[in-house]
Amino acid sequence: MTLTLHHLNASRSQRIVWLLAELGVPHEIVHYKRNETTNLAPPDLLKIHPMGKSPLLEDDGVVIAETGAIAEYLMGKYDTAFQLHPRPNSPEFPRYLEWIHAAEGAVFLPGLLQVYFRNVDMTNSPVTAMMAAEREKAAGVIEAHLATYPYFAGDRFTAADCLMGFQIQMADSMGALENRPATKAWLTKMQARPAYQKMLEVGI
Numbered sequence: 713m714t715l716t717l718h719h720l721n722a723s724r725s726q727r728i729v730w731l732l733a734e735l736g737v738p739h740e741i742v743h744y745k746r747n748e749t750t751n752l753a754p755p756d757l758l759k760i761h762p763m764g765k766s767p768l769l770e771d772d773g774v775v776i777a778e779t780g781a782i783a784e785y786l787m788g789k790y791d792t793a794f795q796l797h798p799r800p801n802s803p804e805f806p807r808y809l810e811w812i813h814a815a816e817g818a819v820f821l822p823g824l825l826q827v828y829f830r831n832v833d834m835t836n837s838p839v840t841a842m843m844a845a846e847r848e849k850a851a852g853v854i855e856a857h858l859a860t861y862p863y864f865a866g867d868r869f870t871a872a873d874c875l876m877g878f879q880i881q882m883a884d885s886m887g888a889l890e891n892r893p894a895t896k897a898w899l900t901k902m903q904a905r906p907a908y909q910k911m912l913e914v915g916i
């Protein structure tokens with residue numbers, strides 16, 4: 713078995729670096745660096761997958777793109793003892809799946825747009841208020857969830873926490889967690905995990 717993660721610096725691929733460290737399966741990480749002017753991925757990633765984005769997982773020559781698909785693949789194939797994901801027939805499974813995909817879906821989009829538009833003058837754009845309202849809604853949903861459950865899938869840590877970690881870390885670095893105590897407490901708990909620390913060592 714050769715499991716390879718194609719990892720772009722300062723990217724959502726950190727989630728998979730973290731997940732692989734939690735999983736503890738042997739793997740290698742190939743590092744790519746963003747173009748300093750455009751912030752885009754280098755053309756070398758296009759040789760691996762036609763979208764040329766990261767993360768990309770390669771397993772014995774098979775390439776898988778999309779963070780949610782990669783997480784589901786890793787869990788289905790390598791987490792056979794269900795240490796990091798709930799069994800499909802358990803009550804936690806639908807909630808787990810929802811957060812795995814929310815990490816790239818409606819909950820992630822408003823924060824992502826903010827990053828994309830950070831160097832654009834949006835002062836008079838009606839989109840600014842709309843984006844802010846969507847960000848508030850998403851942050852409120854996450855806060856309410858984490859005030860009720862200790863982890864995204866419920867009572868125990870799962871791959872859904874790794875996937876949601878990137879955007880929550882990003883929100884924290886923008887000062888957006890100051891009035892979100894449950895989300896902040898969850899992040900502090902995640903940052904204390906050895907695999908999270910390992911991700912910081914190898915996956916930035």
Ligand SMILES: N[C@@H](CCC(=O)N[C@@H](CS)C(=O)NCC(=O)O)C(=O)O
Binds near residue numbers: 752777778
């Ligand atoms: N929906 C994809 C998004 C992949 C993506 O956009 N990755 C970014 C990293 S944060 C990237 O590679 N950006 C560089 C580029 O687009 O050239 C996923 O979940 O993996």
